[in-house]
Amino acid sequence: MYNPKSLKAEEFISNDEVLESVEYAEKNKNNVELIDNILEKARERKGLSHREAAVLLSCEIEEKNNEIYALAEQIKKDFYGNRIVMFAPLYLSNYCVNGCVYCPYHLKNKHIPRKKLTQEEIKKEVIALQDMGHKRLAIEAGEDPVNNPIEYILESIKTIYSIKHKNGAIRRVNVNIAATTVENYRKLRDAGIGTYILFQETYHKETYEKLHPTGPKHDYAYHTEAMDRAMQGGIDDVGLGVLFGLEMYKYEFSAILMHAEHLEAVYGVGPHTISVPRIKRADDIDPDEFENGISDDIFAKIVACLRIAVPYTGMIISTRESQKCRERVLHLGVSQISGGSRTSVGGYVEPEPEDEKSEQFDVSDKRTLDEIVNWLMKMDYIPSFCTACYREGRTGDRFMSLCKSQQILNCCHPNALMTLKEYIEDYASEDTKKVGDELIKKEIENIPSQKVKDIVLERLEKIKNGERDFRF
Numbered sequence: 001m002y003n004p005k006s007l008k009a010e011e012f013i014s015n016d017e018v019l020e021s022v023e024y025a026e027k028n029k030n031n032v033e034l035i036d037n038i039l040e041k042a043r044e045r046k047g048l049s050h051r052e053a054a055v056l057l058s059c060e061i062e063e064k065n066n067e068i069y070a071l072a073e074q075i076k077k078d079f080y081g082n083r084i085v086m087f088a089p090l091y092l093s094n095y096c097v098n099g100c101v102y103c104p105y106h107l108k109n110k111h112i113p114r115k116k117l118t119q120e121e122i123k124k125e126v127i128a129l130q131d132m133g134h135k136r137l138a139i140e141a142g143e144d145p146v147n148n149p150i151e152y153i154l155e156s157i158k159t160i161y162s163i164k165h166k167n168g169a170i171r172r173v174n175v176n177i178a179a180t181t182v183e184n185y186r187k188l189r190d191a192g193i194g195t196y197i198l199f200q201e202t203y204h205k206e207t208y209e210k211l212h213p214t215g216p217k218h219d220y221a222y223h224t225e226a227m228d229r230a231m232q233g234g235i236d237d238v239g240l241g242v243l244f245g246l247e248m249y250k251y252e253f254s255a256i257l258m259h260a261e262h263l264e265a266v267y268g269v270g271p272h273t274i275s276v277p278r279i280k281r282a283d284d285i286d287p288d289e290f291e292n293g294i295s296d297d298i299f300a301k302i303v304a305c306l307r308i309a310v311p312y313t314g315m316i317i318s319t320r321e322s323q324k325c326r327e328r329v330l331h332l333g334v335s336q337i338s339g340g341s342r343t344s345v346g347g348y349v350e351p352e353p354e355d356e357k358s359e360q361f362d363v364s365d366k367r368t369l370d371e372i373v374n375w376l377m378k379m380d381y382i383p384s385f386c387t388a389c390y391r392e393g394r395t396g397d398r399f400m401s402l403c404k405s406q407q408i409l410n411c412c413h414p415n416a417l418m419t420l421k422e423y424i425e426d427y428a429s430e431d432t433k434k435v436g437d438e439l440i441k442k443e444i445e446n447i448p449s450q451k452v453k454d455i456v457l458e459r460l461e462k463i464k465n466g467e468r469d470f471r472f
């Protein structure tokens, strides 16, 4: 039975409810009156239910689809302005005891080199990331209680936060590790993590069990209820995601929104972020063997409909996607992107030899962080290295109320400009510096409060003179 308030996976992601939503959407995909009503509701910018959003996703009327794209773009601008938050993944270990059939780190893969960074190696990776200009990381690890126990993850987080190389610092560590216990989530919270990210991979239970035939990840309920345990362990910011290509995208779309509704219903706060990865080629993985791959057009539609359905939720796209694809979805709702990423263990310090590749998947966007920052600014986006919210205690519903109070332009916008200035001073190439300084000058004018504007001008001057880490 469907119950968003239930703590049981099979009740808050009821298979019947997902299927009925998909069917309802299919029936109404050309129902102009209903689509108009849903779009009208969406214009209030309070989000949509999974059923309503599913209708928009299925809609086949070109004129209405253009309205959907335009609305997604407008909502993106209203909530996030032109800021794009930057981050990079850091792979700690690819030891893994699971059998995920889409991931080259699965236990049966005997030829991929297994690596686990020592604290000394982590230090070197972090220095390399700091020297690129990164301030925000997402740490990644396979699931292996012997090689990657929670103590190893906690020690690594401590190491990462402790490194101050030149003007560098990692100010927010997001964590993408396997589902764990409330007790361990509490330990992660106490270690000062930002978002806890866990991709559901697929919400379809039967498919999930087939794709995770062995290992602890096989347990659908334990995996699906992980965000509840994270919230119970005191982590306010959680990040959802599905791996598109594993199941029918319409199924995943309704289900991920039901997951968001469940978190909102039980904990009063929805997911902090949603990620939209697609399966990529990897060591012994051929994405063409998966039948549910989606086209770039459908991918763009998913991003637009998610943007409309959950306007307060950040949306993440990684370097799995090409420059062209990323450019398209930035307009439609994506608010965070990675740059200069390596998906191998130890890949930032030195590239791995051809016959020793430990990568999790092929990266499509291979540009450097500087190239990505430059590219964003030339499209009039502000690359933001801001990590202020969680450091100021604005997590969970406190972050959401900042969004809702429309104070973003007096808070996030100046923080983005100040952290961009730090990047420009410390890491940018000549051209990026020039483009960046012009952008900052122009964007200062968009700060509504004169008082805030004066403070920002003063701080930008201080940053130029060597001071760091200002924030509102």
Ligand code: SAM
Pocket (backbone or CB within 6 Å): 102, 103, 104, 140, 141, 142, 143, 176, 177, 178, 179, 198, 199, 201, 217, 242, 243, 277, 278, 279, 280, 281, 282, 285, 320, 360, 361
């Ligand atoms: N092992 C952890 C877990 O089970 O959640 C940590 C995350 S893993 C390093 C990060 C994510 O990469 C996975 O959740 C999965 O969605 C994604 N992934 C795995 N194989 C992939 C592939 N071949 N292409 C694209 N993404 C992949």
